[in-house]
Amino acid sequence: xxxxxxxxxxxxxxxxxxxxxxxxxxxxxxxxxxxxxxxxxxxxxxxxxxxxxxxxxxxxxxxxxxxxxxxxxxxxxxxxxxxxxxxxxxxxxxxxxxxxxxxxxxxxxxxxxxxxxxxxxxxxxxxxxxxxxxxxxxxxxxxxxxxxxxxxxxxxxxxxxxxxxxxxxxxxxxxxxxxxxxxxxxxxxxxxxxxxxxxxxxxxxxxxxxxxxxxxxxxxxxxxxxxxxxxxxxxxxxxxxxxxxxxxxxxxxxxxxxxxxxxxxxxxxxxxxxxxxxxxxxxxxxxxxxxxxxxxxxxxxxxxxxxxxxxxxxxxxxxxxxxxxx
Amino acid sequence: xxxxxxxxxxxxxxxxxxxxxxxxxxxxxxxxxxxxxxxxxxxxxxxxxxxxxxxxxxxxxxxxxxxxxxxxxxxxxxxxxxxxxxxxxxxxxxxxxxxxxxxxxxxxxxxxxxxxxxxxxxxxxxxxxxxxxxxxxxxxxxxxxxxxxxxxxxxxxxxxxxxxxxxxxxxxxxxxxxxxxxxxxxxxxxxxxxxxxxxxxxxxxxxxxxxxxxxxxxxxxxxxxxxxxxxxxxxxxxxxxxxxxxxxxxxxxxxxxxxxxxxxxxxxxxxxxxxxxxxxxxxxxxxxxxxxxxxxxxxxxxxxxxxxxxxxxxxxxxxxxxxxxxxxxxxxxxxxxxxxxxxxxxxxxxxxxxxxxxxxxxxxxxxxxxxxxxxxxxxxxxxxxxxxxxxxxxxxxxxxxxxxxxxxxxxxxxxxxxxxxxxxxxxxxxxxxxxxxxxxxxxxxxxxxxxxxxxxxxxxxxxxxxxxxxxxxxxxxxxxxxxxxxxxxxxxxxxxxxxxxxxxxxxxxxxxxxxxxxxxxxxxxxxxxxxxxxxxxxxxxxxxxxxxxxxxxxxxxxxxxxxxxxxxxxxxxxxxxxx
Numbered sequence: 001x002x003x004x005x006x007x008x009x010x011x012x013x014x015x016x017x018x019x020x021x022x023x024x025x026x027x028x029x030x031x032x033x034x035x036x037x038x039x040x041x042x043x044x045x046x047x048x049x050x051x052x053x054x055x056x057x058x059x060x061x062x063x064x065x066x067x068x069x070x071x072x073x074x075x076x077x078x079x080x081x082x083x084x085x086x087x088x089x090x091x092x093x094x095x096x097x098x099x100x101x102x103x104x105x106x107x108x109x110x111x112x113x114x115x116x117x118x119x120x121x122x123x124x125x126x127x128x129x130x131x132x133x134x135x136x137x138x139x140x141x142x143x144x145x146x147x148x149x150x151x152x153x154x155x156x157x158x159x160x161x162x163x164x165x166x167x168x169x170x171x172x173x174x175x176x177x178x179x180x181x182x183x184x185x186x187x188x189x190x191x192x193x194x195x196x197x198x199x200x201x202x203x204x205x206x207x208x209x210x211x212x213x214x215x216x217x218x219x220x221x222x223x224x225x226x227x228x229x230x231x232x233x234x235x236x237x238x239x240x241x242x243x244x245x246x247x248x249x250x251x252x253x254x255x256x257x258x259x260x261x262x263x264x265x266x267x268x269x270x271x272x273x274x275x276x277x278x279x280x281x282x283x284x285x286x287x288x289x290x291x292x293x294x295x296x297x298x299x300x301x302x303x304x305x306x307x308x309x310x311x312x313x314x315x316x317x318x319x320x321x322x323x324x325x326x
Numbered sequence: 327x328x329x330x331x332x333x334x335x336x337x338x339x340x341x342x343x344x345x346x347x348x349x350x351x352x353x354x355x356x357x358x359x360x361x362x363x364x365x366x367x368x369x370x371x372x373x374x375x376x377x378x379x380x381x382x383x384x385x386x387x388x389x390x391x392x393x394x395x396x397x398x399x400x401x402x403x404x405x406x407x408x409x410x411x412x413x414x415x416x417x418x419x420x421x422x423x424x425x426x427x428x429x430x431x432x433x434x435x436x437x438x439x440x441x442x443x444x445x446x447x448x449x450x451x452x453x454x455x456x457x458x459x460x461x462x463x464x465x466x467x468x469x470x471x472x473x474x475x476x477x478x479x480x481x482x483x484x485x486x487x488x489x490x491x492x493x494x495x496x497x498x499x500x501x502x503x504x505x506x507x508x509x510x511x512x513x514x515x516x517x518x519x520x521x522x523x524x525x526x527x528x529x530x531x532x533x534x535x536x537x538x539x540x541x542x543x544x545x546x547x548x549x550x551x552x553x554x555x556x557x558x559x560x561x562x563x564x565x566x567x568x569x570x571x572x573x574x575x576x577x578x579x580x581x582x583x584x585x586x587x588x589x590x591x592x593x594x595x596x597x598x599x600x601x602x603x604x605x606x607x608x609x610x611x612x613x614x615x616x617x618x619x620x621x622x623x624x625x626x627x628x629x630x631x632x633x634x635x636x637x638x639x640x641x642x643x644x645x646x647x648x649x650x651x652x653x654x655x656x657x658x659x660x661x662x663x664x665x666x667x668x669x670x671x672x673x674x675x676x677x678x679x680x681x682x683x684x685x686x687x688x689x690x691x692x693x694x695x696x697x698x699x700x701x702x703x704x705x706x707x708x709x710x711x712x713x714x715x716x717x718x719x720x721x722x723x724x725x726x727x728x729x730x731x732x733x734x735x736x737x738x739x740x741x742x743x744x745x746x747x748x749x750x751x752x753x754x755x756x757x758x759x760x761x762x763x764x765x766x767x768x769x770x771x772x773x774x775x776x777x778x779x780x781x782x783x784x785x786x787x788x789x790x791x792x793x794x795x796x797x798x799x800x801x802x803x804x805x806x807x808x809x810x811x812x813x814x815x816x817x818x819x820x821x822x823x824x825x826x827x828x829x830x831x832x833x834x835x836x837x838x839x840x841x842x843x844x845x846x847x848x849x850x851x852x853x854x855x856x857x858x859x860x861x862x863x864x865x866x867x868x869x870x871x872x873x874x875x876x877x878x879x880x881x882x883x884x885x886x887x888x889x890x891x892x893x894x895x896x897x898x899x900x901x902x903x904x905x
Contacts, residue, residue: 211432212429213432213435219387219425220424220450220501220505221418221419221505223413226446230446231438234437235437309436310436310487311485
């Protein structure tokens with residue numbers, strides 16, 4: 001099993017490398033370069049030339065990328081053009097805050113969506129099912145920024161129970177000490193995910209309820225409650241967990257929007273500002289972080305599959321054995 | 327366990343009717359069926375697909391879909407099952423009557439161990455005190471031992487995917503036996519299994535009846551299985567019970583026309599020899615003489631073989647790293663105009679061989695020649711011309727025809743691919759072929775889903791033959807069809823073979839079908855051809871032990887002969903019983 005993990009990690013390194021290359025090239029293709037954005041409209045041509053020379057933009061693109069890559073391998077992500085601080089430091093400060101928001105949103109989504117999906121599957125095609133389906137579709141179709149605005153209007157203006165600005169502070173502890181200020185961002189981040197997860201859980205349970213092994217369980221006199229939780233739910237979980245892993249980047253992306261809506265000092269706000277000011281090192285750094293999160297998410301999902309499904313377990317371990325032999 | 331007196335049947339079904347409520351109105355699946363199953367009795371329900379036999383079986387334990395409306399009476403051990411709901415019903419399921427299902431691959435939960443699934447069945451019907459004190463695992467070991475699974479302690483900890491199909495079915499039977507039911511309902515319990523495995527499962531069911539006195543309601547479409555095991559037979563058609571009689575009487579003197587037709591349609595192993603020996607069946611004899619001529623000519627070596635495989639190796643990469651050899655140095659020669667039956671159990675490599683002959687799989691080693699041309703080198707224009715000489719019919723007609731093409735378009739497609747540009751010519755050929763497979767002009771503009779299974783397979787046959795190929799590969803062409811439909815498809819195939827004189831590689835797991843249509847038979851096992859020779863030699867006087875076992879295990883739809891064969895098999899060999 002460790003061999004499988006090792007191989008997946010190597011693959012992950014390749015993916016991250018490719019993401020860095022593609023992002024680098026795409027930024028290079030943007031017209032104008034970062035100098036104008038950083039120095040402002042008043043900058044003279046000499047100042048711009050000086051900036052380009054200082055940051056190596058007068059070099060051929062492969063030289064630029066090589067420089068970037070060698071520094072990256074030493075753990076140096078470069079320095080922000082505008083924030084006067086290394087990108088590594090900025091990410092170290094802000095990543096935990098975004099993770100807090102992401103994890104909280106995901107947990108909320110799971111807690112609401114999975115029971116809802118199972119309940120819908122058990123009472124499928126009932127009035128309750130149709131109502132839940134309608135609501136989740138509306139939620140799914142609502143953009144994150146719009147949901148955030150709605151939440152702000154309803155819960156800070158019409159019925160002012162929560163603050164409109166997210167929790168502020170340096171450390172996670174500080175943020176957690178203002179739980180009321182985290183409620184709206186977490187809900188906004190969970191919104192679309194709840195819809196997707198519950199649809200998925202419903203479909204998965206409905207499929208499994210129609211499986212032959214359920215009929216076998218029924219024929220041997222197994223109580224319906226046991227059939228649902230011991231048989232169907234565990235089988236449904238395999239596909240739900242797989243989807244969870246692939247949803248990590250989606251939730252992460254949603255958090256980025258939520259942060260800018262609630263002025264939450266995380267990676268999203270950083271990315272938003274970097275994009276507006278052409279702060280290339282920060283942009284590249286954040287994109288790499290998202291790439292790593294995606295890869296890690298799917299790896300975790302696969303490992304969870306390994307724990308749940310004995311079929312995957314034997315297939316994986318025997319494949320690893322075979323790889324060792326050849 | 328509630329006691330029943332001697333004359334009270336274990337199961338009594340009175341005027342059972344089942345309707346399914348669908349969006350297009352109610353559909354009647356079963357109407358007015360009445361029968362009884364007594365202790366120590368094996369009652370078979372036979373019928374073709376859609377006859378309502380499975381619905382009847384499922385109704386007994388109320389396992390039908392929620393849209394089923396069941397009426398009539400079902401008395402199980404004197405209790406009205408249809409009046410039971412919820413917890414009362416649960417207590418009956420698995421305890422008074424248990425079920426065995428068709429697909430052992432899917433009937434068990436893939437995420438639970440064999441042991442967990444067996445123990446659960448027992449715990450479902452145990453009292454709270456028993457749950458604390460009973461040693462369920464020890465009982466599970468005994469059950470697995472009872473159904474003939476070796477190393478039961480180790481198997482208990484394994485998952486379903488680690489067992490073979492036959493062993494899984496034995497586990498399903500163990501689950502069914504776990505609460506000592508008075509009735510076992512077996513719904514096509516051997517349909518998904520190889521014949522040698524089937525023989526073992528049927529022996530087990532018979533043994534359970536003999537030692538425990540359990541009644542068995544057996545649902546099957548296979549007349550051979552019925553002849554082998556049943557005491558009494560119910561024949562169903564279109565949801566109605568058309569005849570019921572003791573097994574020997576039913577086979578000897580069927581009283582209903584449908585039963586007679588059904589029995590006549592079943593190919594019987596060895597029947598062709600009887601017919602030709604006594605000179606009764608002139609038709610079959612004619613075909614034999616005809617194709618005999620065709621196949622004896624090329625043996626002089628003048629014409630190249632229609633298909634020639636030389637030391638062909640095909641291996642698949644498996645999870646275990648070592649490649650599985652699907653074909654292991656296989657050599658085979660098929661003369662022009664010859665009809666060769668390729669038989670073997672699942673996984674023997676017979677379909678892989680067929681795909682090699684079509685060039686769909688490129689062998690890892692060895693050579694495949696079609697009419698003297700190596701397939702490996704046939705590319706471009708020459709390759710296209712060569713492929714025009716090949717036709718193919720697959721097992722499942724429902725999935726091998728494009729659902730968006732009409733019948734005429736399906737049949738005309740090979741002509742388009744091979745650049746027959748004249749529209750009138752194409753139409754003429756399509757009409758000619760559809761006529762040859764006995765499909766009238768009414769079906770030309772219909773879509774595959776509007777046809778029956780047998781009609782669809784005849785469309786496949788027409789499509790395969792529209793280019794007038796000289797080699798036809800038919801991979802289990804009738805396995806998905808009901809017997810009466812199979813009979814027509816086989817008739818059409820043998821007639822066209824006689825008229826058009828193509829060579830045919832006929833792949834099948836059914837020895838009786840091969841016996842009915844082929845002149846020569848090759849037997850495959852584990853990627854090798856272990857025996858190859860004239861049909862009669864192979865099927866009556868095989869050189870290999872495995873072939874003899876295969877022949878012995880295929881049940882014959884004749885109770886008297888089958889009893890004798892079973893005796894022979896029991897005397898001859900005991901290997902394979904645990905498969």
